Amino acid sequence: MSDTTEHNQSAETDGANHYYSEQYLELQKEPVLYEWQIDHAPRAAWSSSLLMGAVPGVIGLGFFFFDDSHVAGQLTLFFLIFGVISVFYSRYLTDPNQLYHYRMTAKGIYYTQQDKIPEMAYTIARGIGGLLIVGSIIAVGLVGPLALAGAGAGAFLAFKITNMKPRIRHYGCIFKGSGEMSVFGKLCGIEIMEIPYSGGEYALVFSQPEEYQRVLGDITRALPSYKVIEAATRKEFGY
CATH class of the missing domain: 1.10.287 (Helix Hairpins)
Structure with missing residues (x-):
């Protein structure tokens, strides 16, 4: 396809920031049926970030309530500011949204995953x-x-x-074998897991609501030996 050369050049010039799976490189040679992009927010991203910022915040409040010295006031301000910074640092640098770019082929699906920093x-x-x-x-x-x-x-x-x-990861999943497919319609998510896990056939697929049925239908038809499991909650789905 037209962007194969582009990806290979990127791997050579900036290899430290790119990871390529063997499946991705193989599927990259296949004609693309259609492609899409999505911005996905991790599960509990804000709650974990707020928890991270709460620790220095509680320390700062401890100085405020239990020590009335001038130094205590400065420490309170320091820890409160540090807590606010910790929240945004955790949310946007350590647990950022993920940008996915998927390409569907007749032989499998391959995609890139990048932190949205x-x-x-x-x-x-x-x-x-x-x-x-x-x-x-x-x-x-x-x-x-x-x-x-x-x-x-x-x-x-x-x-x-x-x-x-930014680190960019390049994954691929060749349609073959048997395994399990976990789906969660509310998130428009599909997790493909080959069982037994021998050839590294794994994919985490998210789509826009208007594309979900098409993507799900194509994958299930391509993997008739896979058992489809409906996840009841996002926690059960895992993402």
């Missing part, structure tokens, strides 16, 4: 990385050779931050 987050992270580099240089100048170890570690971390890029 706002470009602003990378901009801020790179800015922090730049400040770390400057701080490392200043530390060596002020403290002397003894600061080299810490400055070196800071510079290394800064280098990692300033080169942050």
